[in-house]
Amino acid sequence: MTQRETQPETQPETQREVRRETPPETRRGRLLELRDVAVTYRSAAGDVPAVRGVSLTLGEGEALGVAGESGSGKSTLAMALLRLLPKTARVTGGILLDGEDVLTMSWGRLRAVRWASASVVFQGAQHALNPVRRVGAQIAEPLLVHGTATPARARTRVAELLEQVGLPAWRERSYPHELSGGQRQRVMIAMALACEPHLIIADEPTTALDVMIQAQVLALIRTLIADRGISLIMISHDLSVLAATCDRLAVMYAGKVVETGPSREVFTAARHPYSRALAEAFPTVGDLASRMAPRGLGGDPPDPMRLPGGCSFRPRCPVALPSCATRDVELWPADRTPDGQIPDGPALDAQAPDGQAPGAPPPDGRIPPEHARPVPRHTAACVHVLPEPAKESA
Amino acid sequence: MTLLEAIDVHVEFTARGRRARAVDGVNLAVGEGEIVALVGESGCGKTTLARTLLGLERPASGAVRYGGAPLTYSTRALKAYRREVQLVPQDPTGSLNPRHTVYEAVAEGPRIHGLPGERERVASALSRAGLRPPERFFPVYPHELSGGQRQRVVIAGALALEPRVLVADEPVASLDASVRGEILALLLRLRAELGLSALVVTHDLGLAWNIADRVAVMYLGRIVESGPVEQVLSAPSHPYTQALLSVLPESPSPIVLGGEPPDPTGIPGGCRFHPRCQVLAGGQAAEAGVDGRCRSQPLDILPAAPGSRVACHFAEAGRAPA
Ligand SMILES: Nc1ncnc2c1ncn2[C@@H]1O[C@H](COP(=O)(O)OP(=O)(O)OP(=O)(O)O)[C@@H](O)[C@H]1O
Ligand SMILES: Nc1ncnc2c1ncn2[C@@H]1O[C@H](COP(=O)(O)OP(=O)(O)O)[C@@H](O)[C@H]1O
Ligand code: SF4
Ligand code: SF4
Ligand SMILES: [Mg+2]
Ligand SMILES: [Mg+2]
Numbered sequence: 001m002t003q004r005e006t007q008p009e010t011q012p013e014t015q016r017e018v019r020r021e022t023p024p025e026t027r028r029g030r031l032l033e034l035r036d037v038a039v040t041y042r043s044a045a046g047d048v049p050a051v052r053g054v055s056l057t058l059g060e061g062e063a064l065g066v067a068g069e070s071g072s073g074k075s076t077l078a079m080a081l082l083r084l085l086p087k088t089a090r091v092t093g094g095i096l097l098d099g100e101d102v103l104t105m106s107w108g109r110l111r112a113v114r115w116a117s118a119s120v121v122f123q124g125a126q127h128a129l130n131p132v133r134r135v136g137a138q139i140a141e142p143l144l145v146h147g148t149a150t151p152a153r154a155r156t157r158v159a160e161l162l163e164q165v166g167l168p169a170w171r172e173r174s175y176p177h178e179l180s181g182g183q184r185q186r187v188m189i190a191m192a193l194a195c196e197p198h199l200i201i202a203d204e205p206t207t208a209l210d211v212m213i214q215a216q217v218l219a220l221i222r223t224l225i226a227d228r229g230i231s232l233i234m235i236s237h238d239l240s241v242l243a244a245t246c247d248r249l250a251v252m253y254a255g256k257v258v259e260t261g262p263s264r265e266v267f268t269a270a271r272h273p274y275s276r277a278l279a280e281a282f283p284t285v286g287d288l289a290s291r292m293a294p295r296g297l298g299g300d301p302p303d304p305m306r307l308p309g310g311c312s313f314r315p316r317c318p319v320a321l322p323s324c325a326t327r328d329v330e331l332w333p334a335d336r337t338p339d340g341q342i343p344d345g346p347a348l349d350a351q352a353p354d355g356q357a358p359g360a361p362p363p364d365g366r367i368p369p370e371h372a373r374p375v376p377r378h379t380a381a382c383v384h385v386l387p388e389p390a391k392e393s394a
Numbered sequence: 395m396t397l398l399e400a401i402d403v404h405v406e407f408t409a410r411g412r413r414a415r416a417v418d419g420v421n422l423a424v425g426e427g428e429i430v431a432l433v434g435e436s437g438c439g440k441t442t443l444a445r446t447l448l449g450l451e452r453p454a455s456g457a458v459r460y461g462g463a464p465l466t467y468s469t470r471a472l473k474a475y476r477r478e479v480q481l482v483p484q485d486p487t488g489s490l491n492p493r494h495t496v497y498e499a500v501a502e503g504p505r506i507h508g509l510p511g512e513r514e515r516v517a518s519a520l521s522r523a524g525l526r527p528p529e530r531f532f533p534v535y536p537h538e539l540s541g542g543q544r545q546r547v548v549i550a551g552a553l554a555l556e557p558r559v560l561v562a563d564e565p566v567a568s569l570d571a572s573v574r575g576e577i578l579a580l581l582l583r584l585r586a587e588l589g590l591s592a593l594v595v596t597h598d599l600g601l602a603w604n605i606a607d608r609v610a611v612m613y614l615g616r617i618v619e620s621g622p623v624e625q626v627l628s629a630p631s632h633p634y635t636q637a638l639l640s641v642l643p644e645s646p647s648p649i650v651l652g653g654e655p656p657d658p659t660g661i662p663g664g665c666r667f668h669p670r671c672q673v674l675a676g677g678q679a680a681e682a683g684v685d686g687r688c689r690s691q692p693l694d695i696l697p698a699a700p701g702s703r704v705a706c707h708f709a710e711a712g713r714a715p716a
Contacts, residue, residue, distance in 0.1 A: 069570040070541065166652075181436065210436040210597040215641035215650045237571045240643035274572075281571035284644050285603045285627050292582065294604040296575025300540050 031199060031231050032058040032081070035094035039076050042088045048304050050076040052255035053093070060198070063225050063232040065242030065263065067278055068252035071301050074235045077252075078201050081233075082114050097199070115146050118199040119192035121185075128188075129176040135187045136162075136172030142194050161190040165220055182213030189220065200224075203235045218245055239278045243267035251275040254302045254312040257331065261378030271334040271380035274313050311382070321383060334385040335378035396462075397591055398424040398447060398479060398559050402695065403456035405442050412659040416442040418615030419456070421698035424559060427585060429592045431602035431623070433638070434612035439658065440595045443612070444561050447593065448481055477507055480552035482562035486544035486569075490536040496520070496547050497532040503555045515554050522587070523550035524580055542573030549580065560584075560592045566601065578605050599638060603627055608700070611635045614666045615658055616695065621702030631704040633673040664689040665707065673708050682711045 039051040051073040058064050066074050079085045081095055083102060095102040097117060105113065122128065130138060136158045143149040143157055159169040165186040176184055185205060192200055202221065206214040222245055225232050236242050242249055243263045250260040251272065259272040270276040277297035283290030299316035302308075311329040314320045405417035416439045424430050432440050445451045447458055449465055449472050458465045465475065483489040490499055500516045509515060520528035523546040536544055545565065552560060565581070566574040582605050584590045594606060602609045602623055610620040611632065619632040630636045640649040651670045662669050668688045671679070679685040684707040693705040704710070 069572045211599070211638060211641055212435050212651055215648055216652070219648075219650055238643075239571065244643040278571050281574050282643075283600045283603050285599050285639060285642060291603060291624070292605065294575040294578035294582070296577075296579060297572040298576065300543070301570075301572075 029060050030057055030096075031060045031062075031098060032056075032233075033094070033096040034081075035096070037077065037080060037091065037093035037095060039073070039080050039085065040090045041076075041086075042090070046305055049307075050089075050255055050304055051080065054250075054252075054255075054257050056250055056257065056260070058199075058231055058233065061225065061229040061231055062248070063234065063246040065239075065246035065249045066233060066235045066252060067237060067239050067242055067249060067275075069237055069278075069301055071304070072252040073255040073304075074252055075203055078120065078203050078233065078235055081201060082118055082120060083110060084120070115142065115195050117197055118201065119195070119197040121188050121192050121200065121202040121205050129184060131176050134173055134175060135179070139172075139187065139191050139194055142191070146195070148195075157194070158190075161193055164193060164224075165190045166216070180213070181209050182216060185209060185213075185217050186220065189217070189224075193224070197230065199231045199233070201233045201235075204237075205234065206241060207236065207238070214241070221245060237278070238282065239267055239275070240282050251278065254307055255304060256312070256381065258313065258382070259334070259378075259380040260331065261334065261380075265335070265378055271378070271385050272313075272382045273317050273319050273384075275380070313382075319384065324383060327383065329381045329383060331379040331381050332385050333378070334380040395426050396423045396698075397426045397428075397460065398593070399459040399698065400443065400447060401457045401459060401698075403443065403446055403453045403458065405439075405446050405451050406454045409659060414658040415615050415661060416658050417446065417453075418658070418661065419695040420612075420615070420617055421696060422447075422610055422617065422620075423698040424591050424593050426558075427589045427591055428608065429581070429585060429594065429606045431606035431609045432593060432595045432612060433597060433599060433602055433609060435597060435638075437657070438612045439615045440597075440612055441563055444481075444563055444593065444595045448479060448561055449475055473507070477555045478557055479559040479561060480555060480557040482549055482552050482560055482565055484564040484567060486541065486548045487536070489548055490544060492536055494535075495532065496525075496534045496536075496539075499536075499547055500550045500554050503551055507555060509555070516550075519550040519554040520547075522553055522584065523547070524576070525550065540573070541569050542576060545569060545573075545577050546580070549577075553584070558589075558591060560590060561595070562592060563595045564597075565594060567596070567598070575604075581605055599627060599642060611638070614661055616666060616705065618667065618696075618706070619702075619704045620696060620699075622700075625702045631702070631709040632667075632706050633671050633708070634667050637672060664691055665693055665705075667706075679708050682708055684708050684711050 034054055034056045037051060037054045038049070041048040041050055054077060056064065066077065068074050076085065080091050081102065085091065091103060097113060102110065102113070129135065139158045139161055140154040143154045144151065149157060158172055162169055162171055167183065167186055179187065205221065206217050209217060218241065221232065224230050232246070234242060234246055239249070246263050248261065249263050249266040250257045251266065251274065252258065253274050259266055259270060259275045266275060267279050270279050280295045297316060302312055308314055308325070310325040310327050311317070314324045317324065400420050400422040403417055403420045404415065407414045407416055420443055432443065434440055442451060446453055449458070449467065452467060460475065460479065497516055500519055501512050504512050504515050517528040520531055525531045525543065525546050539547065562581070566577050569577060578601065581592060585592065594601065596602065606623050608621065609623050609626050610617045611626070611634065612618070613634050619626060619630065619635045626635065627639065630639055637649040637651050639645065640647065649672050665671070665688045668674055671688065673679050674685060674688050679688050687707045691707065693707070696703045696705050
């Protein structure tokens with residue numbers, strides 16, 4: 001279901017849309033796998049470790065949301081996926097797209113992948129449209145450049161693409177300044193769809209758009225994943241937007257994933273205090289607990305060049321324990337039942353190489369060996385998900 | 395008591411030879427110590443109305459009153475007025491000069507107005523804005539601060555003039571989710587400590603729920619619904635307010651209005667919302683026998699009353715829209 005432009009006087013434009021509640025259960029396979037990806041920028045002031053070891057997987061037709069405040073490394077990670085980073089960036093680890101490592105691909109192969117498999121909608125890209133060219137020509141460009149379409153075929157395809165994103169075909173003749181922010185964002189999505197990618201990486205696609213236009217763009221993105229089986233990685237600092245669009249969430253802090261799991265669970269029952277702060281930042285209108293009581297997180301965002309030892313979140317953590325200053329914190333299973341066992345459930349979550357669970361097994365030894373249990377669905381990098389830290393009082 | 399008031403304000407622009415009625419008849423009052431949220435889609439006229447209340451635009455007709463007296467638009471009168479009613483701009487990064495230290499940024503207003511005790515004034519404004527100890531921030535440049543801290547510096551710059559009203563245009567839209575709550579809490583604290591009034595312009599209904607006493611919902615140059623936040627946001631009467639609330643991420647059945655808000659150079663006749671109205675399109679307005687009026691009979695301009703008001707034929711017909 002797409003939104004159409006009509007003359008205001010002729011036809012009401014209201015549409016009701018039903019949100020997808022449960023993630024698709026059947027996964028056809030793994031489209032993307034990140035293994036311990038790290039990105040360091042070299043700068044005059046020294047090395048900036050922007051991404052510090054991220055392991056994630058994305059199934060076909062799956063939507064993964066990446067949340068975190070500005071500077072947490074979200075955009076860096078997104079650009080690393082297609083090797084779009086500046087030369088000053090050094091990337092390590094493995095990025096497997098359809099089983100092929102993006103980091104070791106030849107340039108020719110990489111160009112083909114960027115063109116045919118995956119597209120990126122960049123943060124603030126509405127402003128990146130060429131102001132003096134009609135949007136139709138800009139959408140047609142990749143089709144013509146890659147030599148797959150004749151000019152006539154490209155024109156038909158542009159009309160199709162505009163229709164898919166809910167713009168009338170005549171908009172092809174518009175210049176960017178004649179479009180609103182939301183319409184420009186749709187044009188960007190049309191450009192990303194031009195070469196029929198399997199994967200779309202959308203970096204803050206709705207930040208700075210107003211609520212109604214944000215709702216339009218999100219409805220469009222949801223339709224595309226549901227109808228066309230496109231996989232999505234969506235980046236935002238607004239957890240509620242991600243939870244409404246994505247099957248799974250990964251919350252980043254200081255270049256690491258600190259929590260990951262099914263969207264609903266991370267949004268409504270976050271286990272990491274940082275995810276909790278993000279989830280509470282936008283109140284539910286009508287919820288009396290948040291009336292006249294805005295909730296925020298104190299302290300300053302971390303400086304990647306001066307991260308504290310132990311848990312990087314400790315300087316801002318309201319529930320820190322003394323040992324958090326020294327202890328190595330990793331992604332531990334967070335959906336433990338009260339007796340300390342991992343509940344049975346589909347293996348939806350991040351999986352490190354060789355079938356190991358993300359992070360080290362907790363030191364309490366109560367978790368059965370890896371091969372004997374399902375991969376955790378929900379993980380968090382906080383000592384409070386371990387069974388024993390409660391004994392250690394602050 | 396009413397401190398700042400718009401009385402039947404109209405503001406027009408000429409765009410490509412066409413007349414745009416950006417603000418098309420608005421009554422709005424901000425009481426002493428009151429926080430009012432002005433909400434609505436992009437382009438509906440919020441910023442234009444806010445600028446008019448600040449004396450930055452002159453109404454084509456109608457008037458702005460402060461403390462009961464109409465604004466005088468002489469340079470001197472406006473300068474005095476701006477000490478009382480201060481703007482907090484939307485984008486803290488864009489509004490701070492990268493080459494000025496925090497001290498210089500906050501001292502600028504007091505210097506322009508020739509106010510005594512500059513150092514103490516700057517220090518107290520910074521600590522009120524939550525930058526403590528203030529002296530530590532004096533020599534710091536904007537690029538050395540986080541987004542939230544920059545917004546605090548901008549708020550401190552406004553506070554240094556000891557205003558009675560803050561007009562904040564999207565004060566947290568450019569900030570991260572994690573610092574948003576802190577800045578909103580700051581606005582509440584300033585009201586509690588200094589009795590400050592505020593008009594907060596936003597498209598974020600959660601913000602209104604978090605800090606505002608009253609809310610005014612604007613559509614295409616008019617206020618279409620206003621009243622206490624609990625009433626308007628828990629039980630909205632206007633179909634447009636209902637649609638805005640329905641697209642919040644947690645809402646179960648979103649009503650996504652298509653297109654963009656119609657433009658102010660061609661305001662539809664009858665109810666200005668009728669081309670997009672889901673109650674009219676869904677047939678409920680016809681069932682109530684008001685569909686004819688929806689299409690042809692304009693609605694009255696709402697008064698600036700403290701209670702709940704709504705400009706909708708259907709709501710007036712006494713049926714709460716579904
Ligand atoms: N100087 C101007 N000249 C011509 N038209 C203008 C001018 N300023 C505003 N407008 C028009 O008036 C209308 C209202 O604009 P305004 O900036 O008040 O909207 P807004 O509600 O603040 O929107 P947003 O949420 O996007 O900030 C828009 O259609 C805008 O294009
Ligand atoms: N080209 C670059 N050179 C040096 N540092 C950079 C560069 N781009 C980003 N960074 C730094 O890397 C960290 C992560 O940035 P980014 O990936 O943009 O975060 P996000 O998208 O989560 O806001 C930040 O500390 C940022 O300042
Ligand atoms: S590990 Fe410790 S400091 Fe880190 S988030 Fe958990 S409680 Fe807070
Ligand atoms: S007056 Fe009619 S068209 Fe306008 S909002 Fe009410 S029901 Fe809808
Ligand atoms: Mg970014
Ligand atoms: Mg505005």
